Amino acid sequence: MNAEPLEIYLEERDLDRGLRHDVRTGLTASPKWLPPKWFYDARGSELFEEITRLPEYYPTRAERTVLQRRAAEIAGLTGAKTLIELGSGSSEKTRLLLDAFTRRGGLGTFVPLDVSVSALRQSTEQIATDYPGLRVRGIVGDFTRHLDRMPTGGRRLVVFLGGTIGNLLPAERAAFLAATRAGLEAGDWLLIGTDLVKDPQVVVPAYDDAAGVTAEFNRNVLRVLNRELGADFEPEAFDHVALWDAEREWIEMRLRARRAMRVRVLDLSVDFAAGEELRTEVSAKFRPAGIAAELTGAGFAAEQHWTDPEGLFGVTLARAD
Numbered sequence: 001m002n003a004e005p006l007e008i009y010l011e012e013r014d015l016d017r018g019l020r021h022d023v024r025t026g027l028t029a030s031p032k033w034l035p036p037k038w039f040y041d042a043r044g045s046e047l048f049e050e051i052t053r054l055p056e057y058y059p060t061r062a063e064r065t066v067l068q069r070r071a072a073e074i075a076g077l078t079g080a081k082t083l084i085e086l087g088s089g090s091s092e093k094t095r096l097l098l099d100a101f102t103r104r105g106g107l108g109t110f111v112p113l114d115v116s117v118s119a120l121r122q123s124t125e126q127i128a129t130d131y132p133g134l135r136v137r138g139i140v141g142d143f144t145r146h147l148d149r150m151p152t153g154g155r156r157l158v159v160f161l162g163g164t165i166g167n168l169l170p171a172e173r174a175a176f177l178a179a180t181r182a183g184l185e186a187g188d189w190l191l192i193g194t195d196l197v198k199d200p201q202v203v204v205p206a207y208d209d210a211a212g213v214t215a216e217f218n219r220n221v222l223r224v225l226n227r228e229l230g231a232d233f234e235p236e237a238f239d240h241v242a243l244w245d246a247e248r249e250w251i252e253m254r255l256r257a258r259r260a261m262r263v264r265v266l267d268l269s270v271d272f273a274a275g276e277e278l279r280t281e282v283s284a285k286f287r288p289a290g291i292a293a294e295l296t297g298a299g300f301a302a303e304q305h306w307t308d309p310e311g312l313f314g315v316t317l318a319r320a321d
Contacts, residue, residue: 003121003125003127003128003136003137003138004124004135006117006121006140007137007138007139007140007149008117008140009139009140009146009149010115010140010141010142015115019224019225020229020266022034022035023266024268027265027268027270032272032277032279033278033279033280034221034279036167036221036280036281037115038225039218039224040115040116041220041224041227043223044220044224045116045119047213047216048217051209051213051214051217054209054211054213056205056209056210057206058206058313059162059195059206059312059313060093060162062307062308062310063093063193063313063315064093064096065308066307066314066315067093067096067097069306070306070315071097071099071100072100073304074097074157074191074317075100075101075104075107077189077304077317078189079155080106080154080156080157081106081154081155082107082108082110082111082153082154082155082156082157083098083107083109083111083159084111084150084151084156084159085110085111085113085158085160085161086113086143086147086158086159086160087143087160087162087164088112088113088120088123089114089119091112091123094159095130097159097191098110098127102131102134107134108135108154109134109136110135110136111137111138111139111150111151112124112138112139113138113143113146113150114139114141115140115142117140120139120140121138123138124136124138143160143176144168144172144175147179147180147182147183148179148183150183150184152185155189156185157188157189157191158180158188158190158191159190159191160180160190160191160192161315162193164193165192165193165284166194166195166250166285167281167283167284168284169282173294174297177298177300178298178299181298181320184320185320186320187320188319189317189320190295190317190318190320191316191317191318192291192295192315192316192318193313193314194285194286194291194313194315195283195284195285195286195313195314196285196286196288196307196311196312197286197287198285198312200244200246203285204242204244204251207242207253208240208241208242212240214253218240219236219238221255221280222235222238222255223235229266231265232263232264233263233265234261237259237261238256238258239255239258240253240255241253241254241255241256242254248284250282250283250284250285251281251283251285252279253279253280253281254277254280255277255278256276256277256278257272257275257276257278258274260272260273288305288316292305295316295318299320300320301318301321302316302317303318303319304317
């Protein structure tokens with residue numbers, strides 16, 4: 001069975017409009033910020049894949065370990081007919097679930113949702129080839145805006161992996177979980193991956209590796225702005241910074257100006273003082289009771305919570321009440 005034509009709800013002009021809005025809002029704020037989704041052009045995606053293979057970067061390995069151990073159990077507990085993956089990327093880890101559902105039988109449709117047309121087309125075609133009995137229906141969209149495009153009918157399992165929910169601020173998380181619940185029926189399921197609170201000496205190196213790959217990834221957002229908006233950032237004039245916020249229990253990635261400078265982007269002239277920082281990512285870490293409470297607040301019941309043997313990363317299975 002071939003992959004169905006992509007359903008496109010997010011086009012280049014939407015991305016351009018969103019980028020312009022975020023740049024204008026974030027670079028005129030105090031302190032300055034940019035959302036992390038603009039890291040991921042083709043080069044940024046390559047760098048992130050490289051990050052996931054670094055010795056310091058534990059989340060990908062730890063989450064994969066959980067899925068390897070629990071995929072069959074997840075398939076049995078949910079009995080899902082449709083698997084929907086938000087922010088799917090290459091769907092590499094999701095194949096552990098697809099394999100388990102294939103062995104169990106009963107899964108009819110796989111629906112990956114991602115912002116990248118090219119990445120989604122490649123992954124859906126490959127999955128359709130590798131799982132010939134599966135209907136593959138790719139949706140080009142933003143998981144914060146297009147949850148209403150999720151297919152209806154049958155028992156559904158929504159999968160949101162990689163700890164990506166940690167990139168949302170608390171109010172954004174609440175809105176996202178509520179919107180996800182609104183798109184589901186009672187008895188449907190949500191599987192969510194969350195990086196867990198742990199010693200900062202373990203967390204910080206995952207975002208500030210010795211090889212400097214994360215630093216290059218962080219500065220890549222400036223290259224995106226130069227290319228897409230004609231900005232004149234000097235990426236090498238910014239240092240990569242990763243800081244642990246103990247009160248909020250999250251990592252912040254920032255870019256710190258090495259000297260005073262003025263940058264032109266859109267119709268703005270943006271001044272940076274020497275040492276001024278631009279926040280580019282928040283990555284929240286969770287405690288099991290905390291994620292369960294957030295799920296409950298959105299109308300889910302946390303049924304199972306699993307971790308890897310070292311307790312680095314959690315995967316929670318929740319049922320829509």
